[in-house]
Amino acid sequence: MAVLRPASTEEVSEAVKICAEHGVAIVPQGGNTNVCGMTLASRDAVILNLSRMNQIIEVDREGGTITVEAGATMQAVQEAATEAGLLFAPDWGARGSAQVGGAVATNGGGLNVIGYGTTREQVMGLEAVLADGRIWNGMRHHIKDNSGYDLKQLLIGSEGTLGIITRLVFRLHPAPSHRISMMAVLTSTDRLMDALALARQTAGDQLVAFELMNGLGVELALERYPDLKRPFETRADWYVLIQLAGGPTVTEAMEQIFSDGFEQEIFSDGVLANSIAQERNLWEIREQLIPIQYFDCPFAKWDVSVPVSRIMEYLHRARDIASDVDPELVCYAVGHVGDGNIHYNIFLQGRSEAEAERIIPELIRRIDDLIAEMGGSITAEHGVGTAYIERVRRLKSGVEYELMLKLRELFDPNGILNPGKLLPRKG
Ligand SMILES: Cc1cc2nc3c(=O)[nH]c(=O)nc-3n(C[C@H](O)[C@H](O)[C@H](O)COP(=O)(O)OP(=O)(O)OC[C@H]3O[C@@H](n4cnc5c(N)ncnc54)[C@H](O)[C@@H]3O)c2cc1C
Structure with a gap:
């Protein structure tokens, strides 16, 4: 097995051409933070790691876009946007390692989808190297383009099976001047939807996150990480963690949610974060609820x-x-x-x-x-990789699965891009 670390789109293209000529499988690799076995590589495959392609190319304040190489980490892109007084929305616990190319290739969701949408909603343009080494430049900086099929949408969420994403243009949002979070105890799980409705009605589009946390996880996190502080004394089976972001009115809106929640007996205890440190503590508890640990x-x-x-x-x-x-x-x-x-x-x-x-x-x-x-999905944001491949195959309709196989055939007829992930290995 070899690991290639190209420094430019042209180098990716050259590497793919050589692999295509010799029928060598390529596993694109970003920060390797996926949780579905997406970057497993067989001995005869080449890992193509994007981490050297990590440049922030341009922030366009007026246009509200950022242009980056795919190997930049999510955190680096968030920081570059913040420096320009704007917001790069995708955010989750792996932000320091996950790359934006990986985030797009998995269409990551994360903590604020309710406010800004998934990673897909942030992508305005992208560049990719196709399975034969050709470069497709779809680096659009504009919102509207009805000149044909929107090919970037196929690359988003394709888990490295349709092309290697090399550069990206993302939409940025106005940075909220105010942000506030609260954590509350639900009086009963049956009140969860009432809590969400209350938050939505009161805060409208200022509601950017609404998370459910289980009591067992909160206790385990507090026990394991002594730096985390217990937010209030009540120990319960279920908590909600709500965040609003926007202008100065968010504080008033959150206070309203807090008091109405008690009045309507949706919440029985809770805390409004009054400082950055207090808010950080609440979100760190949330991020430590990953149960595998x-x-x-x-x-x-x-x-x-x-x-x-x-x-x-x-x-x-x-x-x-x-x-x-x-x-x-x-x-x-x-x-x-x-x-x-x-x-x-x-x-x-x-x-x-x-x-x-x-x-x-x-x-x-x-x-x-x-x-x-129930009309749902067994893998909402983490993707398929190897972990869900057979389960997804069993549940997808024949028509949808057939179209997916045909698309892969079209983009990668020899099946060299991340074989055995998302779809079964060819042949
Ligand atoms: C602590 C933690 C919290 C997480 N929380 C969330 C969450 O809330 N929401 C969520 O959606 N995910 C979450 N994840 C999962 C993970 O962070 C995402 O799947 C992330 O998008 C993967 O990015 P990566 O750079 O690590 O990609 P990798 O893991 O390296 O690769 C993921 C897939 O993308 C492909 N790929 C990577 N880069 C490229 C590229 N440039 N071009 C084409 N294909 C590429 C790979 O081949 C692979 O199929 C979490 C993971 C951890 C460890």
Whole structure:
């Protein structure tokens, strides 16, 4: 296996031409932070790592765009936008390592999709090297272009299977002058949608994040990371974390949500972050809810999307299935409920590998079917990679799957780009 580290689009193109000529598979690699086995490489493949292509090329303040190389980290792009008084919206825990090329190739979601949309919504133009080494320059800086199929949309979320993204133009947003967060205890899970409706009605488009946090995860995070501070004394099964961003009125709007939430008995305890440090503490608790660090046992996972109004129904029905399979299983949910996305894990604590081999396939089949029946997705923002490949194949309609296979055939007839990810290996 070789690792190539090109420094320019032309070098990527040259490398791909050589690989294409010799039928060598290429695995594009950004920050390697994906959670779906997307950058696994077989011994005879070449890893093409984009980290040397990390330049911020231009910030256009008036036009509200930033032009960058694909290997720049999300954090570097966020900082460049902030310096110009603007906001680069994509944001999640891996910001320091994940590259914007990787974020686009996976169409990452993250913490503020409810406010700004997914990474897809931020891309105005892109450049990519195709499977035969040709360079496609789609570096558009304008919003409107109905001159044909919008090819960049195919590259977004393609997980390195249709082309190697080398440069990008992103839309930037006005930087909010004020930002405020609150964390509150839900009186009952049945009030989750009331909490979301209250936040939406009160804050409108100032609502940028609405997260659900489970009590077990909060306790585990506070125990593991002593620097985190317990926000309030009440210990509960479910909390919500809400963020508003915009002008000075956000404080008033958040106070309104806070007091109405108590009055309407949606919240039973909570805290409004009054300082940057307090707000940072709340979001660090949220970012430490990634469960893999706390459980050392077999598990099944989903990155569920269902219609927002049916999230609680999903959580109840998935738990019922888990209890039916084995009453001792630990269900763990955390996520961006404001946009209908929940990261859902079921841990098989105390179960042997042999038991796991029996239990996990049953859980996966039954909960995948539940999500399909609810019109949702089993992988809302993390993508397919190798982790969900067979499960997605089982659930997609024949028509949709056939079109996906044909698209890959069109872009990469010899199947050299990231083979065996998103779609089954050719041949
Ligand atoms: C702590 C943590 C929190 C996370 N939170 C979120 C979250 O909230 N929301 C979310 O959506 N994801 C989240 N992720 C997952 C991950 O950060 C994203 O999938 C990210 O977009 C991957 O970027 P990367 O640069 O690390 O790409 P990699 O992991 O290196 O690659 C991911 C895929 O993109 C392809 N690829 C990478 N660069 C290019 C390129 N230039 N051209 C073409 N293909 C390319 C690769 O071949 C691979 O298929 C999280 C991960 C961690 C570790």
